[in-house]
Amino acid sequence: MPISTPLTSLLGIKHPVLSAPMAIIAGSRLVAAVGQAGGFGILGGGYGEKQWLVQETAKLQTSSVPFGVGFITWSMARKPELLDIALQAKPRAIMLSFGDPKPFGPRIKAAGSLLICQVQTEDMAKQALDAGADILIAQGTEAGGHGASRTTLDIVPAIVDFAAGQVPVVAAGGIADGRGLAAMMVMGASGVLLGTRFYASVECDGADEAKKRICAATAGDTVRGMIFDISRKIWWPAPFTARTLVNDHARRWIGRETELVHNVEAVAAEYGVQRDAGNYDVAAVFAGGAAGLIHDIPPAREIVERIVSEADQILSGRRNFQAA
Structure with missing residues (x-):
């Protein structure tokens, strides 16, 4: 069954499950697959590979599902033309992380896209709301890739309280299954953003x-x-x-x-x-604390369906947290 929240209504999606904009490896295949499953996929614009962005947004522009494009804000600020490329594809939302979103908010809103901002403190949340953010991602330190020091259990309710119902708050960091979605919703989040769980999916462009x-x-x-x-x-x-x-x-x-x-x-x-050379004894695998909960590499649709089914059963009292 769908889990309806203010987030799902705003994004026009069935389930409050978002895939993170993991740089380069969150390509159009993963974004489309998550969207087709009823979630919301976000393309990983990362540091700004222009040709890759042109190629991947072109594939999504013809998609029938809503999608987003995510950028590392401080890096994209050096190549602002990348935002224009993304907006030309008419994404439902642009996600900005790690930097001041204010210089880009007006362009994003004028193009008809929603502004999603990932934050790690209340000061960052205020900065995002001042920039016109429509959705806040409260990211805990358990998240894979880049982040800060506050835990998910700390930052999510803090940002929920700070936002005070102005915009939906999405939880990120250490979440990989329906227990995580249910727990975050109990704390007031309107949905979850998952990176590592979708990294280990068929459609992710990461190395096997x-x-x-x-x-x-x-x-x-x-x-x-x-x-x-x-x-x-x-x-x-x-x-x-x-x-x-x-x-x-x-x-x-x-x-x-x-x-x-x-x-x-x-x-x-x-x-x-x-x-x-693909030597991961040296090269980084950017993964979060949820890695210990991940044991398979299924299609993205199966991941979304599992998470939503588990969370629905927990929230309706048909399954407890331990048995999930």
Whole structure:
């Protein structure tokens, strides 16, 4: 059964399940599959690969399902033409994360798209609402990829209270099944945004080896830090760091980040070689704390249906949280 919330009404979708805009690997295949399942897929615009964005938005423009396009705000600000490319495809929403959305809000709204802003503090939420945000994503530190320090259990109710019903709030970070959706709705969220769970899906454009490593991970097999950003020579602004699976490269440099910076040219060169070769003992798999809950690589439709079915049973009292 559909789970209707203010989020589903606003986005015109059946289920309050969103797939995260994971850079490059959240391509049109995944976005379309999540949309066809009744959720809302968000294309991973990431750091701004122009040709890729043109190609993937063109595929979605002819889609019959609503979709979004997501950007790393501070990076997209250096290439504002990327936003124009995205808006030309007439997405239902643009999602901005990690930076001030105010310079882009008017263009997004004028084009007829909704503005989704991912936030990690109340100050960021205020900034987003001032920019005209229609939806807030409250992201906890358990999330894969980049984020900040507050836990999902902390930040979600805090942002729900801060928003005070002005806009729907979506929970992100450490969520992979119906228990997570049910729990977040009990705390006042209008839906959930999932990255790692959809990374390990058939339609995700991530490498098969990376997906297998997510499935093999257990609780505690991720780490948050700067090692992989330094190794890629991508200088992220504070307070954002990245959560990844622990691998040999992480073990080598944990606690030695200053030394890594001093040797960055040599390390980055070798890192690039190993990444291009698909060696995930070195290359990062950006995954969240929910990896320990993920054990298979199903189609995105099955993921959406499982989550919604479990949450519906829990919320209606037909299943308890432990049995989900």
